[in-house]
Structure formats: structure tokens, C-alpha cells
Amino acid sequence: MSDEHLSASLAAGAEDGEGRWAFGTGFEDPLHGVDTTVPDGVDAGALAALCLALGDDALVGAQRLAQWTTDAPELEIELALANIGLDLLGQARLLYARTGQVDGTGRGEDDYAYWRDADAFRNVRLAELPRGDFAFSMARLLA
Template identity: 55%
Template sequence: MRDHKLQFLLRLGDNALVLGQRLTEWVGKGPALEEDMALANTALDLIGQARLWFTYAGEVEGKGRTEDDFAYLRDAHEFRNALLVEQPNGDYADTLMRQYLFDSWHLLLLDALAGSSDEQIAGIADKARKEVTYHLRRSAGMVVRLGDGTPESHRRMQRALDDLWMYTGELFSTDEVDTAMQACGVIGELAQLRSAWREQLAGTLSAATLALPPDDAWMQRGGKQGRHSEHMGFLLAEMQFMQRAYPGLQW
């Protein structure tokens, strides 16, 4: 049970860390100052959440590993994030659509975790969902604004949605880790979140004049088990460079 909880916590922390790292790649490059700052703030929120999940993961593991150890001293196959969050930023449509698809799921998950039988998980989730509520409000608003904008912005948002859709199924897939966490009341059925997620997406995408992809589309999987896309290695090479090049480096 301890190993299952560790893996579950690493999934939560890795999702936040990897997406936070992706968003930092936009710092200084955003299409407008307001957007640049918004993405930077979202990244900071996510990295802060990752620290909380990793700190608790270290306590559960009991081997003395810290948040920095989990972030900087693991290889790609040891990360447990969903494939969606490691996808490249692409253009701004790709970044915003990736963010919206994740935010809409993330808030539902955190709402469920806030009622967890594990008080520490419930506490972290309750704190994080206050931040993610804002993340979703912003990303959903931008999806509507650009989807229902110019013909070019509409085209790009629809393409981004179609391209990223294959990575969303993994968010609701379950394995022995999820089953163990459900059995002890840490989390409910992930599959039950899917209907609420689809309903939420349908409303936002309708307002954005975007077509929701079919529910039975083929889906990619594997990130939660450590099988990642080719993009993950490049992301980690940049994120972990200083610690790998100068082991034990401290500011």
C-alpha cells in the first residue's frame, strides 16, 4: 500500500511539475505582456503544488528523498506524469488548449481529493484547488475568446484540440495504483469524473464554436507507468541540467 500511495503522489506531483516547466518556456516570449505574466504565475502555482506533493511523497517513502531529489534526480522512465502535460508548447493555440484540457480535469480531481480519507492529501488538494479554479477560469475564457475569434484563431484552436485529444483518455484510465487508492478511500472512481469533464468541455467548446472530438477516439497511454514520448527527455535535459552538471549544487 505504501508503494501505491507513493506512486499516486508522484503522479500528482509530476503532472504539476512537468506542466509548470513547459509553461516557463513561454516566459519572456508570450504574445502579450499580460499573457506572459499569466503563464508565469500559473507555472509558479503548479511548481508550488508539485513541491507539496513531493514533500509528502518523501515522507511516505521514508528514504530521505526530498522534493529536489524527485524533481532533479530521476530519469524519464521514473516520472509518472500524464503524456498530455509533456507535449511541446507548439503555438499559442496548442499551449492554451493543453492548459484548458488539463485544468478542467485537474479541478475535478482536486475537488474529489479534497474529500480524501488521507488528511494530508485532502489538505494539499484543498489548497491547490483555489489556485486551479483561477487557472480554469482563465484558460476556458481564452479558449472561447480565440475559438470564437477570427477564422485563423478558430482554425488553430480546432487543430490544437484535435491534435491533443488523443492524450486525454489517460487522465481517466485506471491501473493497480488507482485501484489501491480507491480501496482505501484516498480517491473515488476516476472514470466517474469523465462524464462531468465531458459535460464541462461541451459547454465551453460550444461557446467557442469548436467541435468536440468523438468520445470513442483512439487514445495514447503510458505516461502514468513511466512510458513517455520523445519530448520528455529533452524537457528533463533542460530542467535538470544544473543539478546533473554540478551534483549537490546549492544557491
């Protein structure tokens, strides 16, 4: 996919049914374009733990934002929150894939997102607190 011409990139492959409806879709490898080496002096286990915790924050945060669907004060805000939630899901996907790559297990993002017990998640408590009012949810986004 060419980054130089976004519209041409989105239309590429439309004739064979492989067209992309949004930038960034259609990748088999969520780590596409990411340097997957572990930097010198960095403990791979610590890097994997950090990626897992950040991925958990992003996944749980996206779920909390989804709770505002059809409930936000204005339609534009609802759409913006949905887009932020989708961005967070993309971040979780990349971070979970990086976790599986760095820890050497080769597990994928579904293994981390769906196939763990609740007590295995390492997100910060703030991310999982109940939705609360709109002001609380906005303050949580800034934290």
C-alpha cells in the same frame, strides 16, 4: 506567520533580514500545515505513487509554461502564465515532499525533481508534449 493580516505577515521579520517577499516563502517544511497521516484504508504505496505522478505532472507543466516567457501574445498573458507556472512548482514541491514522507524514504523534493532518470518520471504524456501554438498550450492547461 499570521494569515489574518497578510501585509503584516509579509513585513514580519524585516528588521532581522528574514522578511518574506511573497506569501508562502520562508517555510523550512513544504508540508507545513498539511495533515501528513495516511487515511485509514488507503495503501501508502498507492498514495505515494499518485503523489509522485501528480508532482511530475506539475513540474513538467511548469517547465512547458516557462517556454512562453518573452513569447506570449501579450505582456499580461506572459505574467499570468509565469504565475501559473510558479503555482505548479509549488504544487510539485508539496507533492514530492508528501511522496517522500508517505513512502518512508524521507527523500526530499530535489531527489524527485532532479535526481531521477527521465524514464522514472510518471507524468502524463500530454504534459510533456512540445509547446505547440498558444491555443494548444491553453487547452493543455484546461486538461
